Structures are given as C-alpha cells and as structure tokens.
Amino acid sequence: MKNSIATRLIAVLSLCSALILGVGMWLDYRLSREEILERLKNESQETIRAAIIDMENWLDGVEGSTLFLARILEQRDYTHAGLEQMLKDIVENNADIYGSTIALNPVITDSPGGFAPYYFHRDGILTYADLASEEYAYQEQAWYLDAVNAGKPVWVEPYFDRGGGETLMTTFAVPVFRVSAQGERFLYAVVTADVPLDELRAYLRRLRLGDSGFATLLSRTGIILSSRNPDYIMRHYSDARSDTVDLPTWRDMLQSALAGQAVTRQLECPDIIGRCVIRMDTLQSTGWPVGMIYSEHEITAPLRRYQIRTAVIGLVTLLLMALAVYLVTRRLTRPLTVLVGASDNIARGKLDTALPTVRGEDEIAQLVMSFDAMRRDLKTYISDLETATASRSRLEGELAAAREIQMSLLPGGGEVLEQHEGYSLWARVRPAKSVGGDLYTYQQSGERLFIAVGDVSDKGVPAALFMAKATSLIQQLLAAGESPVTALAKLNNALEAGNDNCMFVTLFLGVVDLANLELEFASAGHTPPSLLRDARVGVLPQDDGPALGLAPGLEFPRNKVQLAFGDRLAIYTDGIDEAFNEAAQMFGPERFNRGFGDGAALPLEQAGAALFDAVDEHAGDTPQSDDITLLLLELPVQGDSRSTSRGVFPAGEGLAGRVITWLQTALEEQALAPDVSVETVLVAEEISTNIEKYGELPAGSEVLLDLSISASTLAMEFSDRGVAFDPLRDGKRSELGADIESAEIGGLGVHLITQLTDEQSYRHEGGGNILRVVKLLDTDSA
Numbered sequence: 001m002k003n004s005i006a007t008r009l010i011a012v013l014s015l016c017s018a019l020i021l022g023v024g025m026w027l028d029y030r031l032s033r034e035e036i037l038e039r040l041k042n043e044s045q046e047t048i049r050a051a052i053i054d055m056e057n058w059l060d061g062v063e064g065s066t067l068f069l070a071r072i073l074e075q076r077d078y079t080h081a082g083l084e085q086m087l088k089d090i091v092e093n094n095a096d097i098y099g100s101t102i103a104l105n106p107v108i109t110d111s112p113g114g115f116a117p118y119y120f121h122r123d124g125i126l127t128y129a130d131l132a133s134e135e136y137a138y139q140e141q142a143w144y145l146d147a148v149n150a151g152k153p154v155w156v157e158p159y160f161d162r163g164g165g166e167t168l169m170t171t172f173a174v175p176v177f178r179v180s181a182q183g184e185r186f187l188y189a190v191v192t193a194d195v196p197l198d199e200l201r202a203y204l205r206r207l208r209l210g211d212s213g214f215a216t217l218l219s220r221t222g223i224i225l226s227s228r229n230p231d232y233i234m235r236h237y238s239d240a241r242s243d244t245v246d247l248p249t250w251r252d253m254l255q256s257a258l259a260g261q262a263v264t265r266q267l268e269c270p271d272i273i274g275r276c277v278i279r280m281d282t283l284q285s286t287g288w289p290v291g292m293i294y295s296e297h298e299i300t301a302p303l304r305r306y307q308i309r310t311a312v313i314g315l316v317t318l319l320l321m322a323l324a325v326y327l328v329t330r331r332l333t334r335p336l337t338v339l340v341g342a343s344d345n346i347a348r349g350k351l352d353t354a355l356p357t358v359r360g361e362d363e364i365a366q367l368v369m370s371f372d373a374m375r376r377d378l379k380t381y382i383s384d385l386e387t388a389t390a391s392r393s394r395l396e397g398e399l400a401a402a403r404e405i406q407m408s409l410l411p412g413g414g415e416v417l418e419q420h421e422g423y424s425l426w427a428r429v430r431p432a433k434s435v436g437g438d439l440y441t442y443q444q445s446g447e448r449l450f451i452a453v454g455d456v457s458d459k460g461v462p463a464a465l466f467m468a469k470a471t472s473l474i475q476q477l478l479a480a481g482e483s484p485v486t487a488l489a490k491l492n493n494a495l496e497a498g499n500d501n502c503m504f505v506t507l508f509l510g511v512v513d514l515a516n517l518e519l520e521f522a523s524a525g526h527t528p529p530s531l532l533r534d535a536r537v538g539v540l541p542q543d544d545g546p547a548l549g550l551a552p553g554l555e556f557p558r559n560k561v562q563l564a565f566g567d568r569l570a571i572y573t574d575g576i577d578e579a580f581n582e583a584a585q586m587f588g589p590e591r592f593n594r595g596f597g598d599g600a601a602l603p604l605e606q607a608g609a610a611l612f613d614a615v616d617e618h619a620g621d622t623p624q625s626d627d628i629t630l631l632l633l634e635l636p637v638q639g640d641s642r643s644t645s646r647g648v649f650p651a652g653e654g655l656a657g658r659v660i661t662w663l664q665t666a667l668e669e670q671a672l673a674p675d676v677s678v679e680t681v682l683v684a685e686e687i688s689t690n691i692e693k694y695g696e697l698p699a700g701s702e703v704l705l706d707l708s709i710s711a712s713t714l715a716m717e718f719s720d721r722g723v724a725f726d727p728l729r730d731g732k733r734s735e736l737g738a739d740i741e742s743a744e745i746g747g748l749g750v751h752l753i754t755q756l757t758d759e760q761s762y763r764h765e766g767g768g769n770i771l772r773v774v775k776l777l778d779t780d781s782a
Helices: 005-075 080-093 142-150 197-204 247-258 301-347 363-373 378-408 460-479 484-496 588-598 604-619 655-670 674-694 748-756
Strands: 099-104 117-122 125-130 168-179 185-196 214-218 224-226 263-268 275-283 288-295 415-419 424-430 438-445 448-456 505-513 518-524 530-533 536-539 559-562 568-572 628-634 642-650 702-710 713-720 759-765 768-776
Touching: 005 080, 005 099, 005 168, 005 185, 005 197, 005 275, 005 288, 005 301, 080 099, 080 117, 080 125, 142 168, 142 185, 168 197, 185 197, 197 214, 197 224, 247 263, 247 275, 247 288, 415 759, 415 768, 424 438, 424 448, 424 604, 438 460, 438 628, 448 460, 448 568, 448 628, 460 484, 460 505, 484 505, 484 518, 530 588, 536 588, 568 588, 568 604, 588 604, 604 628, 604 759, 642 655, 655 674, 655 702, 674 702, 674 713, 674 748, 674 768
Parallel strands: none
Antiparallel strands: 099 117, 099 185, 117 125, 168 185, 214 224, 214 288, 263 275, 275 288, 415 424, 424 628, 438 448, 448 505, 505 518, 518 559, 530 536, 530 568, 568 628, 642 702, 702 713, 713 768, 759 768
C-alpha cells in the first residue's frame, strides 16, 4: 500500500492542503494586523485633530474677547468705576472666560499699588478680587511681566493663582499701549483672560482608544497639564515614573511637536500591557503638545481571538479535506487496478479483453479510451478521418455564420454609404481572418452626427467577441448622447470589468455639429484622422489618451476642430498604414495621405475603394496581417442645398405604378434635365417592380421611397419589410453580349440599375431591406 498511487496522493494532497491553509492564515493575520494598526493610526489622528479643533475654537473665542477689550482701551479713557463695570459685564456674559482683569500700569495711577480689579467665576457665582493688594503685587506676576516683556499677546505657562482665582489656570495676557501727547509710546495696561486647567482636561477626556488609552497635555516646557494619573499634574514629564519613561524619546517627541510636526512613536509605558503607541500634535493657540496614548496589545486583542478561531476551523477543515481526499482517491484509482490486469492481456495479443467501465472525461477515462483505441482497425480509422473532415467543414460553416453575425452588428453589414443633406459617409471593414476585431459605427441625433472607428487587439474569434461587446456598448452610449470624453471613460470601465485576457481597444469617437461644422472628438490610443481640404491633406493634431479596457478610472482629453464646407475626413485603423509588402515595407501614413488626396475628385465610395486598392497593390502577394477599416466623412460644398421628400406606398398590386406617379411629380418640381428624369424613373420602376413581385411583403406593410436631390447628386433610398435579399450581391445577372439563343431570361434589371446610377449600396437593418442608389449630376442638370 505504501507504494500505491492512492496512498501517495492522499499524503501529498493532505500536506499541500495543510501548507496552503497555514500560509493563508499567516497572511490573513499579517494583513489584518497591518490594516487594524493603520486604521487605528488614522483614528487616533482624527480623534486628536477633532479635540484640538474644539479647543482651538474655544481658545480663539477667549482670545477674540480679550483682544477686543484691549483695542477699546487703546482708543478710549474710562474711569476706574467704568473699567470695573465693563470688566464685570465681559466676565458675566462670557462663559468661556473663567476670570479677567484690567491691570493698569502703576506709573499712571494715583495708588502706589496700582489698579487691577479681577472678576472670576467661583462655583457658578461671579466673584470679585482686588489684585492691586500688597500681598498679590500683580506687577510681579508672570502673566503681567511676560506680556510687558513680549510687547504682544501671549499665553502664560500654567500656574496656581493664589490670591486671585485660587485654581490652576493659564492666562492669555494682552499688553495695551498708548501714544502720549509728545508722541511717545507707553504701557497703559495689561488685559487678561483666564482659562482653568480643569476645563482643558475635560476636553481631553474624550480622547480615548481602548480601556487603557488616555490623552495627555503638556506645556511648552514639558509640564504635565493633563494625565490619567492626577499625581503627575504640574510635574515635569521627566519626574513622572522616570525609572520606566524613555526620556530621550519623549524629549524628541516634545521638540517635534513644539516645531509644529505631528509625530508617532512606539515605546514602553508604565501601567500598560505591552508596548504603547503615542501620537502627539500641537495646540496652535498656546503651542502646547497634545498626546494620545493607547496599548497596541489591547487594540489587537480581537485579532488574536479571531486567529485562534480561524486556526480551530482550519484544523477541522483540514481533517475533513483529508477524509474527502481519501474517499475520492480510492474511487478514482480503482479503474487503474483493473486496467493493469487488462493491459497484460492486451500485451499478449488478447485484443478482445474487456476494459474497465468508466464515466466522465477525466484522465483515467482518457487512458481507458486510449487503450480501447489500440483495438480499432483501419476501417475505424478511416471513419474517424471522415468524421474529422466533416467537423472541419462544419467549423468553416460556423465561422462563416459568425462573420455574417459580426458584420450585421455594423451599419450596412461591413460596408455602408450614407448621403444626407448635411453630410455623406462611407465606411468599410475587411477582417484579416474569417472574423476580426475592427469596428465602425455612426448615429445621427438631430444636428449631431456621432462617428466611431475602433481596433481591438489581436485578431480572430477572441477579437471578434470583444469587438461585439465594444460595438454594443458604443451604440448604447451614442444613443444616450454622451460626449466623446464621457463616453470613452464609461466605455473603458465597462470593457475593463471582467477583462481577464487583458484585451484592449483603440478607438476614435467624435461628434460633428452639423449646424456649425464643429468636430469634437476623443482618442483612446487611435491613429489620428486625416483631413482633406482645398486639395491638401493633413493629419489632425490630437491629444491622445490610453487604450480602452486595461485599467479602470482612466481619463481622456477632449479635442475640437472647426471643419469647413467641402472638407473630407478619413478615419482608419492601423491595418492600413501597417500593411507590409514583400520587402517588409509598411504602407505608412504618408502613402495613405497621398492616395487620399489623389481621390479628392472621386465620389466618396470610389475614393474609399481606391484607397483599399492602393493598400492591396502595395501589399502584393503578402497576406493581410491585420483587420482593415476605413471611414470617410464628407461635408457638402457651401451653397449645395439639398431637397428631400418621402413617398409612402401601401404594399399590394399596382405598387410600381404608384411609385412612378409620385416620382414623376417630384422630379418635375426640381426641373431636372429630361434624360436624368427618364433614367431615374427607369431605375425606380425596376426596383419597385421587383419589390412587388418577389419581396413577399407582409399584408398591411408599406414601402418607403426617400428622394434627395442636390446640385451634384440625386439619391433614392427604398425601404421595405420583405424577405432579406441583396440584389447587388445575390441577384442573377445575365451575361452581356451573349446571343439570343443562349441568353438567360431575366437578370438585366441589375445591369440596368448599375449602368444608370453611379453608386449602389444595400443593407438589412431593423428587420427590413434598404437599397440606396445615387446618381451624380452635372452642374447644369438641376
């Protein structure tokens, strides 16, 4: 048993499962721990900043009231009684101020001790004290001397105000200066506002992370103003448990905080299990450091409990997996034991030996079938070969159907010609394989014409599937009227989702305002278009963006170009300029632009076909290596007005007669040359007659004829709901020049249409047939 496949499989799979589970649990712990610590760091930062902002707002209010009082004293004189009353009103009506005094310069007072009335809140009662007493001597107090010596407003280091407020407090002191009649600046008074440390500590009690976390407040000199331990208040941090405090680290943190830098450190702390984290920032008004202290061990305790539960679950899961591996392995390897005995018989020439019965298509089943294949004779082999040949034919048929489906996603089924009053458009796509990844589409909404040309990476079936997805999304975005920039961003995000094969699309997406001829477009890594204007060809400059589908959240620059009447725009994929010949030379954009300019006088469809011919001539016998797509857009010559009209005719007997009657009336109104009218009527009669006889039109349906006439062209577009049929490709044509005896009956109608018109196109769109013919007019024909 120890050498059997089953035993080895069980052992190897169990060990691999244990290793995978162990590594997964370890990675989960490490990532979860880092995530919790990072979240904790951000939470402590936000907590400290929120408390600091509240304290800043409070202290700013205290500063504002004191500075306002100082400005009043700089400008006006008051009696002592007036000063006392004003001071009393301020303290009584401002709950943020614990106490306040106006301490006049003793030099300018009549009393040797000076004048310094002091009002403060004690147990909710407004209380008065005289700081000008000999025992208090306000001229010698730090709050007075610091403000005078600094010559500007200052926050005084915390102190116990004995003889005044009788509490631990800090004071905001503002020196008031005046200018004498001789122009000399002298000290008039010092105005103060007191804040008790108890209120500062009340703010800091909100800063707490975990059961053992707490906040601390230090003065600029390192005096502890707020701490979890009341015994440390008003003592230097170096005196608080100095035997366990890392003094160099605290000194470094204090200096960084005083310099305005937020700082975080990890160190050993008394009364906290494990290492603690200290986050320190600065209270801007007073310059005092504010610290947040919490236990990392305590915060990560839920994570450790989670890991223990995960380990238990993982162990149980591993045991269940080992049992499942044993049962499945024994079942899978049982046919191998039987096959070993059968193979010995086959080796001795007993080809009729029964093989084990297997189900499914796994490796064991394939091995049994391989043994069975050795017993087949030549006839079976030939049968298999015939089956393979039939399968290949079926695959080719499926690819042909796939090509037809793909082309049906594009307007015109892969080649289209549109002629309207405001523009003419022609496009063609030619895949390198049966199916490809190039695409084009367009859509008109009011005075806005949307156009798109794209190229999917790779070729063949994968590119075709990606192209179908992209085409569907583009058409939805065009229907929604999105701007090119917005449409590309949304399209990129949609294509990127689930794009495991990392395929991408280069795309030109533009919208032409037919009213003012402005082209707005965006490019996702696509070849820039070429513009033909006044017989000169140039490449449109563009700000390019990345290809679509590779990364989410991409942005694409907007481009704008002012077009003009008579302009012709060419948008193409890199299958044209990167077409190689036998000498490995590319067709290139320069050769394309020359061919584009040479076809300036040709109709749009012929100009496009000429460019395809130029690419084929350059490539010679070199196979086409990439899909090729070209879209030409032409704006009418200024003054080339177009007349349009539509005829609607019910299906049924006499359809051709109704069409001819309406058309003759419409042509007479345009005053065309007689030969043009006659030839147009002949073409319309041929087309409408074939629709009536062979279209199998549904009862109650209608046939539409859109007539469009300009100075240079006459276009007719027939639309019907009959059976799908392309007369230009599938219609029977008689051989011209054959004698009467051998000539086929019928088939001359297609020749008539192609001879009397200059451009013809067919497409099956929206469940109906659309046949369009265009006749070029001489300038004096209309």
